Amino acid sequence: MEVGHLYVHVPFCRTKCPYCDFYSTTGKVEPECYLNLLKEELKLKKLRVKPKTIYFGGGTPSLMPPSFFEHIISLFPEAEEITVEVNPDDVNHEYLKGLKSAGVNRISLGIQTFDDSLLKILKRRHTGTKGIKSIETAISIFDNVSIDLIFGIPGQDEKSMEKDLKTLMKFPLKHVSTYALTIYEKTPFHRLFKEKKYALPSEETFSKYYSLIVEKLSTGGFYQYEISNFSKLQFECKHNLAYWDMKNYLGIGPSAASLLANKYQKNVDNYFAYKNAISSGKVIYKEEVNLSREEVFKIKLAMGLRKTNGVNLKVEEEKVVRNSIEKSPFLQNLLNSRILILEKRKLKLNPEFLFVSSYLISRIGEEIIFPA
Incomplete structure (x- = not known):
């Protein structure tokens, strides 16, 4: 079976964001060891992987050196769209130049908001000023830069939301992903909201923010191609479109999911269990389902x-x-x-x-x- 899309999960984080339910560990970052584990997993899967797109997500992929990405990208010369998620706090000119030299051609910046008070609630590592500087640096190096925004953050109002949108419009971004804040079980936010330390906006307020986002981005030259995603023409995220179009895709790394000929698989969501399994020559799945x-x-x-x-x-x-x-x-x-x-x-x-x-x-x- 030939697989046309590859997702690489990088499970390392410096700190865990309280709203995030993606698997990550704040343990020691092990670039060389992890690279070898991923390469071994690819061998164990025994698939013909010829990806048109590669997406490095996390976790925080930008904790890894450019050489990590270069080694994986070099295995797949046919890849056309290669995305790395980058934390704004990790951005500097030298690092992004290193990513570009490694073969990366698309950057996704986890901005979330430019409001310092809201960034503190989200416990993000960067400030609003750093977020702006990270965009300036990214667009000076990459032609295809995307940013993420979150709306519905406790304490956010319409004025703050409009300011975020006005700020991003100043830059020649190619793509914007916008997500309503969602409270997932087993996250710190779930406990804080349950204890009523924070409260989500009403559905009416969420709807108002969403309408504002659609209106402002469309007047700014973006078109909406998916519920949460807006792009300039021909700059849709081809990797995510593969998911929505039900193409075969392979995920490697702990917690990474795959869809292969109507079989859904999800790797074990524990770095140490994953490491031990791969080192022993096997892959452990948390889920494995043959779909009718x-x-x-x-x-x-x-x-x-x-x-x-x-x-x-x-x-x-x-x-x-x-x-x-x-x-x-x-x-x-x-x-x-x-x-x-x-x-x-x-x-x-x-x-x-x-x-x-x-x-x-x-x-x-x-x-x-x-x-x-």
Whole structure:
């Protein structure tokens, strides 16, 4: 089997952000040891990996030296889009030049906000000024720079949100990802919110912020191609599109997930367990599921409906959808209200309803019925 997309999880962090539920460890950073583990995992997987995209996520990939990325990138000369997530506090001219020389051509900066008081709540390592300087440095070296923003942070108001958007518009960024603050179980934020030390904004406020983001970014020359993602034309994140389009992808490193010919696998989410297993010549999975045809299609809908241009349906898939519509008053109501649109074998959500898409996508999936 040939795999066209590669995700590399870098599990090391200096400190753990209280809202983050991605696996990471604040233990000793081991670049050379970890590189060897990843290369060994690739051998153990016994797959033909010919990635068009490589994405280094974390954790904090920017704790690794440029040579770490160069070694992995050199294994895959066919890769076209190579992204590294970078913490603004790790940015300096020499480091980013090193990444570019290593073959990286896309940088994703975890800005989150430019407001110092909000950065303290999120326990980010950088300041607003450092965030701005990191963008200036990145765009002086890379043509393709993306930033992440979080909205709905406790204490954030509309004025602060507008200031963040106004600040980012000053730069020739190619991509912006915006995420509503989500409280995940087993994170420090979950405990703090449960104890009512902090409170999330109302749904109405979240919706207002989201509408503001869509409006400001669209007037700034970005187009929305997915619920949380905006880009200049032809600068969509091709790696993430592979996920949403249900392409085969391989994830390596602890907690990394893979989708391989309708099989979903997720590596063990513990660095030391991962290290011991790989060193012993085996891979340990936390999850390993063979997906049925129906499950694959429902996941395809759930992922594809996140995109503004929706899901392209095969002939048989369109029949399933149309038969389900005939039996579902809920789906009929969505279509009649133009909340859901089905035209020329393409199913998509009206962009005006993307903010409530999680609920809609879940309900749509429940209403899809396969013939016995």
